[in-house]
Amino acid sequence: MQKIPVQDYTIYVGEMFSALNKYLLDHAARALVVLVDENTAEYCLPILQEQIERKDFLVIKIPAGELHKNIHTCQQIWQVMMDKGLNRNAICLNLGGGVIGDMGGFCASTYKRGIDFIQLPTTLLSQVDASIGGKLGIDFNQVKNSVGVFQNPKGVYIYPPFLKTLPKSEIRSGFAEIIKHSLINDLEQWQQIKKIKDIETIDWTDYLVPSLHIKKRIVEEDPFEKGLRKALNFGHTIGHAVESQYLESGHPLLHGEAVAVGMVCEAYISNKVSGLSQHDLEEISQFLIHIYGRYPLQKIDYPSMIQLMRKDKKNVKDEINFTLLSSPGKCLINQTCSLAFIEESLDYYRSIHTMVAK
Amino acid sequence: MQKIPVQDYTIYVGEMFSALNKYLLDHAARALVVLVDENTAEYCLPILQEQIERKDFLVIKIPAGELHKNIHTCQQIWQVMMDKGLNRNAICLNLGGGVIGDMGGFCASTYKRGIDFIQLPTTLLSQVDASIGGKLGIDFNQVKNSVGVFQNPKGVYIYPPFLKTLPKSEIRSGFAEIIKHSLINDLEQWQQIKKIKDIETIDWTDYLVPSLHIKKRIVEEDPFEKGLRKALNFGHTIGHAVESQYLESGHPLLHGEAVAVGMVCEAYISNKVSGLSQHDLEEISQFLIHIYGRYPLQKIDYPSMIQLMRKDKKNVKDEINFTLLSSPGKCLINQTCSLAFIEESLDYYRSIHTMVAK
Numbered sequence: 188m189q190k191i192p193v194q195d196y197t198i199y200v201g202e203m204f205s206a207l208n209k210y211l212l213d214h215a216a217r218a219l220v221v222l223v224d225e226n227t228a229e230y231c232l233p234i235l236q237e238q239i240e241r242k243d244f245l246v247i248k249i250p251a252g253e254l255h256k257n258i259h260t261c262q263q264i265w266q267v268m269m270d271k272g273l274n275r276n277a278i279c280l281n282l283g284g285g286v287i288g289d290m291g292g293f294c295a296s297t298y299k300r301g302i303d304f305i306q307l308p309t310t311l312l313s314q315v316d317a318s319i320g321g322k323l324g325i326d327f328n329q330v331k332n333s334v335g336v337f338q339n340p341k342g343v344y345i346y347p348p349f350l351k352t353l354p355k356s357e358i359r360s361g362f363a364e365i366i367k368h369s370l371i372n373d374l375e376q377w378q379q380i381k382k383i384k385d386i387e388t389i390d391w392t393d394y395l396v397p398s399l400h401i402k403k404r405i406v407e408e409d410p411f412e413k414g415l416r417k418a419l420n421f422g423h424t425i426g427h428a429v430e431s432q433y434l435e436s437g438h439p440l441l442h443g444e445a446v447a448v449g450m451v452c453e454a455y456i457s458n459k460v461s462g463l464s465q466h467d468l469e470e471i472s473q474f475l476i477h478i479y480g481r482y483p484l485q486k487i488d489y490p491s492m493i494q495l496m497r498k499d500k501k502n503v504k505d506e507i508n509f510t511l512l513s514s515p516g517k518c519l520i521n522q523t524c525s526l527a528f529i530e531e532s533l534d535y536y537r538s539i540h541t542m543v544a545k
Numbered sequence: 546m547q548k549i550p551v552q553d554y555t556i557y558v559g560e561m562f563s564a565l566n567k568y569l570l571d572h573a574a575r576a577l578v579v580l581v582d583e584n585t586a587e588y589c590l591p592i593l594q595e596q597i598e599r600k601d602f603l604v605i606k607i608p609a610g611e612l613h614k615n616i617h618t619c620q621q622i623w624q625v626m627m628d629k630g631l632n633r634n635a636i637c638l639n640l641g642g643g644v645i646g647d648m649g650g651f652c653a654s655t656y657k658r659g660i661d662f663i664q665l666p667t668t669l670l671s672q673v674d675a676s677i678g679g680k681l682g683i684d685f686n687q688v689k690n691s692v693g694v695f696q697n698p699k700g701v702y703i704y705p706p707f708l709k710t711l712p713k714s715e716i717r718s719g720f721a722e723i724i725k726h727s728l729i730n731d732l733e734q735w736q737q738i739k740k741i742k743d744i745e746t747i748d749w750t751d752y753l754v755p756s757l758h759i760k761k762r763i764v765e766e767d768p769f770e771k772g773l774r775k776a777l778n779f780g781h782t783i784g785h786a787v788e789s790q791y792l793e794s795g796h797p798l799l800h801g802e803a804v805a806v807g808m809v810c811e812a813y814i815s816n817k818v819s820g821l822s823q824h825d826l827e828e829i830s831q832f833l834i835h836i837y838g839r840y841p842l843q844k845i846d847y848p849s850m851i852q853l854m855r856k857d858k859k860n861v862k863d864e865i866n867f868t869l870l871s872s873p874g875k876c877l878i879n880q881t882c883s884l885a886f887i888e889e890s891l892d893y894y895r896s897i898h899t900m901v902a903k
Contacts, residue, residue, distance in 0.1 A: 216862075262616060262685075269686050274860050297655075299858035300682060300693045324658060327620075328627050335658045336694060500657035502632050504574075 189396060193319050193403050194410065196342050200396060203344040204238040210305070210342060211241045211278075218277040219244035220268065222291040224251040227283040230352035231309050235282060244280075245271055249287075253434060253442075256286045256325050258334065264294040275299045278341070284310035284357075285317050285442060289332065292323035296338040306340045309349040311361025312443050315368075315395055318343040319402045320419075321410070329434070330498050331427050337411060347392050355387070359479060360443030362386060363422070365394050367450060368401040370471065371418045374516030376401075381474050412501075417520040420501055421510040422450035425532070428495040432488055440482060447479040451539065452532035453509060459531075460524050461511040471515070476539050484537055489530055496529070547754055551677050551761050552768065554700050558754060561702040562596040568663070568700060569599045569636075576635040577602035578626065580649040582609040585641040588710035589667045593640060602638070603629055607645075611792060611800075614644045614683050616692065622652040633657045636699070642668035642715070643675050643800060647690065650681035654696040664698045667707040669719025670801050673726075673753055676701040677760045678777075679768070687792070688856050689785050695769060705750050713745070717836060718801030720744060721780070723752050725808060726759040728829065729776045732874030734759075739832050770859075775878040778859055779868040780808035783890070786853040790846055798840060805837040809897065810890035811867060817889075818882050819869040829873070834897050842895055847888055854887070 188201035199206045211219065221244050223232050228248050236242075247267050249260050268277070281291035281304060288306050295304035308314045324335015350358065369376035376397055383389070402419065409416035426442075426449025433439050440448070454471045457463035493507075501508045503521070507529070511522045546559035557564045569577065579602050581590050586606050594600075605625050607618050626635070639649035639662060646664050653662035666672045682693015708716065727734035734755055741747070760777065767774035784800075784807025791797050798806070812829045815821035851865075859866045861879070865887070869880045 258616060258620060265685055265692055269688065269691060269856060272856065272863075274862070275858055276861060297682075297692050297694055299691055300680065300695055322658065324655075327623055330627065333627060333657055334623055334655050336655055337658055498627065498630065500633055503634060504632070505630075 191396070191399055191403060194321075194339055194407060196339055198318050198343040198345060198399060200345040200392065200399075201347065203346055207305075207342075207344045208238075208240045211239060214278060215241065216276075218273050219280065220247060220271075220273060220277060221245070221280045221282055222247050222249070222264065222287055222294075223282050224249050224287055226251045227287065227309055231282055231349055234346075234349070235307070245273075251286075253286055253326065253439070256290050258325060258327065260290060261294050261325060264291070265298055268294075268298050273298070273302070275302055277302045279304040280307055281305070282307045282309060283313070284308065285313045288313050288317045289323050289335070290325050292338065292340065293325055293335050296323055296336050301338070303341045306343045308343065308345060310353060311350055311358050311391060311395075312364060312441075313361075314345045314350075315361055315398050315402070316364040318345065319399060320406045320416075329431055330495070331431055333498075333500060345395070347395075350391060356441055356444070358386060358391075360441035362478065363443030363446045363450070365398045366475070367419070367422055367446065368398045370450070370512060370515055371421050371510070371518040372401045372405065372516060373397070374514075377515045381470065383478075386478065414520065417501065417508070417510050418518050419510075420508075420520075421512065421518055422446045422453050424496055424499055424501065424507060424509050425449040425452040425492075425529070427499060428492040429482070429484065431495050432492045438483075444479055444482065447475050448482055448484070448536060451475050451536050452529075453511060455532040455535045456509060456524050456528050457511040457513070459528050461519050461522055462513045463511070464514070467512075467515055472539055481536070481539060484533060486537075489533060492533075493526065493529060549754070549757055549761060552679075552697055552765060554697055556676050556701040556703060556757060558703040558750065558757075559705065561704055565663075565700075565702045566598045569597060572636060573599065574634075576631055577638065578605060578629075578631060578635060579603070579638045579640055580605050580607070580622065580645055580652075581640050582607050582645055584609045585645065585667055589640055589707055592704075592707070593665070603631075609644075611644055611684065611797070614648050616683060616685065618648060619652050619683060622649070623656055626652070626656050631656070631660070633660055635660045637662040638665055639663070640665045640667060641671070642666065643671045646671050646675045647681050647693070648683050650696065650698065651683055651693050654681055654694050659696070661699045664701045666701065666703060668711060668715050669708055669749060669753075670715070670722060670799075671719075672703045672708075673719055673756050674722040674760070676703065677757060678764045678774075687789055688853070689789055691856075691858060703753070705753070708749060714799055714802070716744060716749075718799035720836065721801030721804045721808070723756045724833070725777070725780055725804065726756045728808070728870060728873055729779050729868070729876040730759045730763065730874060731755070732872075735873045739828065741836075744836065772878065775859065775866075775868055776876050777868075778866075778878075779870065779876055780804045780811050782854055782857055782859065782865060782867050783807040783810040783850075783887070785857060786850040787840070787842065789853050790850050796841075802837055802840065805833050806840055806842070806894060809833050809894050810887075811869060813890040813893045814867060814882050814886050815869040815871070817886050819877050819880055820871045821869070822872070825870075825873055830897055839894070839897060842891060844891075844895075847891060850891075851884065851887060
């Protein structure tokens with residue numbers, strides 16, 4: 188097991204159940220609630236039930252998926268907590284992916300003005316991304332994470348075998364954040380990553396731990412996203428808009444899949460405005476398309492996506508805010524560009540399949 | 546103007562508009578939103594509009610009253626903030642009583658994971674109580690303040706002339722917290738207060754500032770209500786239950802009116818379990834009944850009120866938690882008592898009118 192101390196808590200990676208058991212037994216008098224969704228109830232909860240020594244926990248199960256990451260589901264969670272008489276000493280274990288971690292953390296942080304919570308991320312995305320940073324929240328009014336708080340968990344316990352329960356698309360989705368961390372901050376890791384041909388055979392712990400260290404470094408320098416931390420938004424301005432735009436379509440994208448689209452587009456913009464070379468742009472784009480394929484963005488949706496970008500909480504004044512690359516491993520925050528470049532970047536994305544096919 | 550520094554912000558009491566103007570002009574580039582309810586829109590907003598130099602603010606108006614302090618109203622507030630494109634740099638001024646301060650602060654603290662807010666309390670209760678402590682939130686599932694966060698404002702600006710816009714019942718309601726502060730922590734102030742015969746002629750600044758100092762002292766020692774701060778809960782275990790019980794009845798009580806009921810009952814329990822003398826109990830009860838009259842509690846409502854007490858977020862394990870007096874000016878936190886004493890205390894309250902009449 189590896190331990191990564193971050194701010195005021197620790198991330199445990201590997202065979203973490205003995206550490207988790209110690210924590211829970213040290214707090215044996217406090218009520219315990221486990222939040223799961225339909226998927227983690229089926230695939231992960233049985234493992235948790237077998238491994239943790241305390242058996243006196245309440246399970247709250249919610250529907251799976253980003254569509255349910257809303258205030259309505261929060262009300263259901265608060266309601267059960269209240270009906271079961273949970274007091275402020277209770278501890279909430281969030282067993283699931285980003286939706287469970289973000290929403291469960293938000294519900295815990297606001298129930299009776301805040302109870303303690305522990306993250307047990309079960310997807311690659313939540314293991315690499317949501318474990319650090321204290322960002323909690325829900326989607327509101329079609330805008331992702333637009334209601335929430337910053338609050339750290341009491342601990343994060345990452346159990347890599349949970350990844351075996353995931354479909355390939357979920358693994359790919361998490362991989363996008365690992366790619367992003369390397370592109371914004373670690374040229375060497377990018378040079379390793381870009382050689383990957385097939386994600387089926389990877390031992391993710393090898394990529395997870397360095398990626399967590401990159402994020403840790405960034406978040407500790409800027410916990411409230413006043414500056415440096417915006418580096419983590421690379422691919423996310425356009426990525427979030429793409430994700431929101433197609434959330435209720437017949438073919439929603441997973442978060443990382445949308446970020447992969449966003450990274451291609453924002454690499455294009457980086458080439459136009461922040462000095463990313465044509466060669467690096469092509470290498471990044473082709474790698475991402477190789478791993479993720481090309482999502483059928485529709486030209487007719489551009490205005491609506493640009494509208495979504497305008498509502499992005501990272502914006503300052505009325506300008507759409509980007510984090511762009513100057514070269515692989517280096518980024519610039521608080522960049523802006525013309526609307527024309529944004530539209531061109533979407534056109535570029537749509538054209539790549541042809542380029543790759545050549 | 547008096548300045549009371551508290552934790553990381555300052556409370557300004559008196560002619561505070563020049564200080565407020567300075568702050569707002571120092572942050573002139575940031576969007577400004579003013580949250581009001583129907584009452585403060587009519588009585589206080591015109592004064593604010595006349596006095597503040599920045600005129601470029603958005604007004605969000607919500608219905609008045611505790612009944613609207615819920616997640617539904619929060620959704621309306623978040624929605625307007627989002628529709629108007631407010632970004633994370635925006636500043637929210639909460640112009641109103643406790644509902645506006647608690648709910649506006651909660652909405653600000655969660656909108657895009659938190660924007661800055663300033664409290665402009667317009668009622669005596671919110672001036673003395675909600676200005677310090679960072680407690681924000683809404684009622685949920687009939688339980689007061691059961692969803693919320695701890696977050697400090699950037700500043701509190703108290704303008705005593707706002708009190709002239711209030712009905713007498715609102716003044717009385719705020720006075721209850723001033724009485725409470727004296728009973729738990731300041732014998733001398735209690736000795737002054739108990740001589741008051743008529744609240745119509747009082748200069749509230751004389752009572753407000755010492756009361757703020759008592760609360761400041763307590764909150765600074767225990768910001769997250771782990772211990773000492775529970776002193777402030779005197780009168781509130783039973784008071785909250787009474788307030789919730791009759792919230793949707795034909796005759797709801799204002800918060801302070803309910804706390805006055807709670808203080809009589811909890812003084813009775815203090816006499817039974819924590820050493821408050823019979824003489825002091827009678828003096829406290831008679832003073833409170835003189836100021837507040839006697840609310841027609843119904844015996845049939847006892848079980849439901851006790852059920853509400855069981856859901857109180859201050860409880861530890863399954864026991865109903867009280868702060869009780871050992872003598873005027875001194876209190877003990879984390880007290881418990883038998884259900885019989887709770888019921889007796891309600892009977893005692895219901896019997897007092899007769900005693901006073903004797």
